[in-house]
Amino acid sequence: MLTPAEIDSRLERILPTVQKPGRYTGGELNQAFKDWDAVETHVALVFPDIYDLGMSNLGLAILYDLLNQREDVWAERAYLPWVDMEAAMRAARLPLYSLESHHPLAAFDIVGVSLPYESLYTNLLNALDLAGIPLFSEQRNESHPLIVAGGQACFNPEPMHPFVDAFVIGEGEEVIGEIVDVYQAWRRSGQARAALLRALARLTGVYVPSLYEVHYRQDGVFTSIESLAEEAALPVIKRIVAKLPPPPTRFIVPYIETVHNRIPIEIMRGCTRGCRFCHAGMVNRPVRERPVAEIVSALQAALRATGYEEIGLLSLSSSDYTHIVELVRNIGETFANRHLGVSLPSLRIESFSVDLMEALRASRRGGFTLAPEAATEQMRAIINKPLQTRQLLDTAREIYARGWPTIKLYFMIGHPSETLADVQAIADLCKDVLAQGRQTIGKRASVHAGISTFVPKPHTPFQWAACDTPEQIRTKQALLKRELAVRNIELKWTKPEDTLLEAWLSRGDRRMSAVILRAWQLGAKFDAWQDQFNFAAWEQAFAESGLEAAFYTHRPRLPDETFPWDHISTGVRKKYLLEEYRRSQRGELRGDCRAQCMACGILPVFASLRRANPGEGWKCPEVRSPATDRQGKANG
Amino acid sequence: MSENRFLRFRATFAKTAAMRYTGHLDLHRAWERAFRRAGLPLAYSQGFHPQPKINLAAALPLGITSECEVGDFWLEQDLPLETIATALEAALPPGIRLLKIESVAPSAPALQTQLRAAEYEITLLDSPADLDAKIGDILQASSLPRQRRGRDYDLRPLIEALERLADDAEGRPRLLARLTAREAATGRPEEIVAALGLPIEAARIRRVRLIF
Numbered sequence: 001m002l003t004p005a006e007i008d009s010r011l012e013r014i015l016p017t018v019q020k021p022g023r024y025t026g027g028e029l030n031q032a033f034k035d036w037d038a039v040e041t042h043v044a045l046v047f048p049d050i051y052d053l054g055m056s057n058l059g060l061a062i063l064y065d066l067l068n069q070r071e072d073v074w075a076e077r078a079y080l081p082w083v084d085m086e087a088a089m090r091a092a093r094l095p096l097y098s099l100e101s102h103h104p105l106a107a108f109d110i111v112g113v114s115l116p117y118e119s120l121y122t123n124l125l126n127a128l129d130l131a132g133i134p135l136f137s138e139q140r141n142e143s144h145p146l147i148v149a150g151g152q153a154c155f156n157p158e159p160m161h162p163f164v165d166a167f168v169i170g171e172g173e174e175v176i177g178e179i180v181d182v183y184q185a186w187r188r189s190g191q192a193r194a195a196l197l198r199a200l201a202r203l204t205g206v207y208v209p210s211l212y213e214v215h216y217r218q219d220g221v222f223t224s225i226e227s228l229a230e231e232a233a234l235p236v237i238k239r240i241v242a243k244l245p246p247p248p249t250r251f252i253v254p255y256i257e258t259v260h261n262r263i264p265i266e267i268m269r270g271c272t273r274g275c276r277f278c279h280a281g282m283v284n285r286p287v288r289e290r291p292v293a294e295i296v297s298a299l300q301a302a303l304r305a306t307g308y309e310e311i312g313l314l315s316l317s318s319s320d321y322t323h324i325v326e327l328v329r330n331i332g333e334t335f336a337n338r339h340l341g342v343s344l345p346s347l348r349i350e351s352f353s354v355d356l357m358e359a360l361r362a363s364r365r366g367g368f369t370l371a372p373e374a375a376t377e378q379m380r381a382i383i384n385k386p387l388q389t390r391q392l393l394d395t396a397r398e399i400y401a402r403g404w405p406t407i408k409l410y411f412m413i414g415h416p417s418e419t420l421a422d423v424q425a426i427a428d429l430c431k432d433v434l435a436q437g438r439q440t441i442g443k444r445a446s447v448h449a450g451i452s453t454f455v456p457k458p459h460t461p462f463q464w465a466a467c468d469t470p471e472q473i474r475t476k477q478a479l480l481k482r483e484l485a486v487r488n489i490e491l492k493w494t495k496p497e498d499t500l501l502e503a504w505l506s507r508g509d510r511r512m513s514a515v516i517l518r519a520w521q522l523g524a525k526f527d528a529w530q531d532q533f534n535f536a537a538w539e540q541a542f543a544e545s546g547l548e549a550a551f552y553t554h555r556p557r558l559p560d561e562t563f564p565w566d567h568i569s570t571g572v573r574k575k576y577l578l579e580e581y582r583r584s585q586r587g588e589l590r591g592d593c594r595a596q597c598m599a600c601g602i603l604p605v606f607a608s609l610r611r612a613n614p615g616e617g618w619k620c621p622e623v624r625s626p627a628t629d630r631q632g633k634a635n636g
Numbered sequence: 637m638s639e640n641r642f643l644r645f646r647a648t649f650a651k652t653a654a655m656r657y658t659g660h661l662d663l664h665r666a667w668e669r670a671f672r673r674a675g676l677p678l679a680y681s682q683g684f685h686p687q688p689k690i691n692l693a694a695a696l697p698l699g700i701t702s703e704c705e706v707g708d709f710w711l712e713q714d715l716p717l718e719t720i721a722t723a724l725e726a727a728l729p730p731g732i733r734l735l736k737i738e739s740v741a742p743s744a745p746a747l748q749t750q751l752r753a754a755e756y757e758i759t760l761l762d763s764p765a766d767l768d769a770k771i772g773d774i775l776q777a778s779s780l781p782r783q784r785r786g787r788d789y790d791l792r793p794l795i796e797a798l799e800r801l802a803d804d805a806e807g808r809p810r811l812l813a814r815l816t817a818r819e820a821a822t823g824r825p826e827e828i829v830a831a832l833g834l835p836i837e838a839a840r841i842r843r844v845r846l847i848f
Contacts (some may be wrong), residue, residue: 014837015657015699016837017835028654028730029729253669255729256659307669308669309672
């Protein structure tokens with residue numbers, strides 16, 4: 001294995017020859033640096049895409065911060081090299097190395113990988129390969145790092161099951177430390193690797209796929225999963241933190257420009273709106289809010305530590321944050337005249353949102369973003385994102401009038417039961433919004449329409465629905481391109497091939513792993529990058545695997561079908577999701593569950609956690625079950 | 637606030653280590669953030685998109701280190717130079733080191749217009765056999781036509797001096813090149829390496845002097 005000094009001497013010759021060498025040096029302000037030999041456990045946190053993207057990932061920044069608070073742990077970072085650097089590294093036999101100490105990844109105890117979305121899967125294989133770590137869990141022994149993956153895509157871990165030793169299902173803040181503890185105890189015990197995997201499986205929120213076996217019907221439909229060890233729970237219940245831990249403030253400041261050069265802070269986790277297409281809204285329940293004072297003091301500390309000129313207040317639905325007015329006013333006052341940009345995404349479509357953005361003295365440059373997702377009130381009832389078209393147009397007028405010349409509108413095509421009339425309505429609505437702008441500010445007004453294609457995601461009410469075929473998608477996109485070839489309307493859409501890949505990978509079962517492996521062998525990597533995406537490799541991989549792609553994407557599921565991801569529990573009951581799917585088919589809305597509990601299942605699953613952590617942060621309303629009522633009476 | 641109310645000062649600094657891969661625009665950003673961390677009120681331009689008032693004398697090509705970078709900075713507040721230096725030193729990122737700080741008359745001309753030439757020390761990792769002959773060829777040539785970003789230009793008149801220095805401690809040859817550095821007439825040290833027939837990764841380059 002190469003030493004850091006050997007790696008550095010090879011890097012000397014390579015870095016002057018590649019694009020953006022600042023991606024590959026490490027050494028940035030605020031990086032954690034420790035004495036390699038003095039630390040018991042070495043963790044490499046990997047984002048399987050380039051530095052520019054990985055450095056903007058908040059999840060890894062949180063884990064980096066938490067792990068490095070421990071004296072016995074050194075968490076370092078690694079990202080994938082861009083294609084020019086990869087070629088140079090392979091030519092120089094330079095393995096993937098960590099940015100802090102420049103040790104090869106293979107020298108680490110634990111490699112933690114973030115998988116927030118599916119188009120990173122081939123990159124993970126590429127990262128393991130570049131690191132010289134065997135791709136398959138079963139090929140790895142006591143001398144290899146433990147490969148742990150987490151992130152939103154892992155709510156269906158099955159397509160990546162043979163490559164990852166253990167998946168973290170849900171939130172990582174607490175369980176990451178427990179994983180390190182289990183690892184350290186195992187190292188001291190001197191036992192075989194299998195013992196480590198079984199010990200990890202005992203942790204709540206950890207899924208060790210090698211401890212299960214799956215079964216399929218003759219027609220290929222998944223039927224069941226079987227636990228092969230007493231430690232291997234069924235179902236595997238996701239992990240959550242009862243209360244959001246203090247946010248990180250010492251963010252690493254890159255030497256080069258990255259995707260988001262800003263201080264990210266979660267003001268709230270989860271969402272109570274219940275949009276039926278929304279994976280994040282279903283899997284991140286319950287809603288937990290951070291107090292205003294904690295947010296503001298964290299921002300002050302982070303600004304002192306980083307000097308950043310922008311902050312991002314992150315949540316799935318900013319308008320729903322209970323103290324949003326107070327927060328915005330407080331930030332506006334505390335940071336006035338500091339030449340500070342503030343972004344507040346995911347605002348509701350109402351004129352109050354324009355007030356909020358104004359109070360933040362938000363830049364008008366990037367435009368004002370609204371996400372109606374569907375253009376008719378009927379379709380919005382199907383997806384459960386209610387909004388009156390009149391209200392959208394009034395809000396648009398307000399936005400233009402108050403100085404934003406551009407409105408970004410986000411829609412999806414491909415919602416269940418969508419017709420061409422619904423798609424036509426998207427085009428009409430874009431034009432109607434532009435007309436508001438024309439009337440208000442004249443020819444300067446513009447609309448940027450971003451129209452993605454819906455993929456029915458696991459663990460959502462639409463998991464029973466089929467995905468549009470590429471032909472359907474092309475027809476709908478052709479209509480939009482024709483109708484929106486209008487001056488001052490800019491149209492962006494998702495290529496049908498990208499949507500197919502997302503659908504295959506997000507809805508896949510264990511057999512999909514063969515397709516992923518083969519696609520990577522055929523050259524697929526950086527699948528999220530338009531200029532690198534190699535669809536032909538995926539088609540060939542499917543053909544060679546004997547699996548039928550349409551089986552995964554275009555087959556409506558029966559209500560009683562067992563899904564390959566059913567053994568992963570988000571806390572939301574499958575029965576609730578099915579009920580929601582049926583309501584959707586009847587065009588029935590479901591209200592915000594802050595006001596009234598809809599019994600999705602989260603509360604009973606995490607009842608004891610909530611009881612142990614009382615307070616304002618957790619936003620599920622109090623529910624009095626008959627049992628607690630009786631208790632109350634008895635006590636009273 | 638009128639320009640003259642700003643405090644203008646000049647800093648000489650080293651740009652080394654991983655910072656050598658930070659480009660000119662990102663270096664501006666690194667300075668702006670250092671001021672923010674230091675709690676020093678950097679002045680901003682007026683207008684819709686205010687920009688920090690930072691003026692760096694000469695862009696340093698990516699990958700080259702320097703012991704002699706110079707920049708002018710404007711603060712909204714009149715502060716003693718020692719206070720500024722102390723606050724900045726604590727806030728600078730790894731790879732930027734403050735060497736000197738001095739006050740400048742608000743009306744002094746912009747640094748870029750004053751710069752005449754720059755000197756570079758080039759260390760060659762692989763020592764070519766006929767190095768002296770190659771240097772001689774360059775110096776004797778009446779013109780050295782080269783192309784950069786698709787444009788033809790003559791490198792020869794931009795070379796004010798090119799000479800061998802004593803080899804470094806590891807016995808690797810070192811050169812000193814003085815290159816013209818005026819607007820629209822800037823010699824780049826990588827081009828000297830190329831003119832010697834060597835790949836860029838075979839040289840370590842350090843800017844050692846800016847000549848105003």
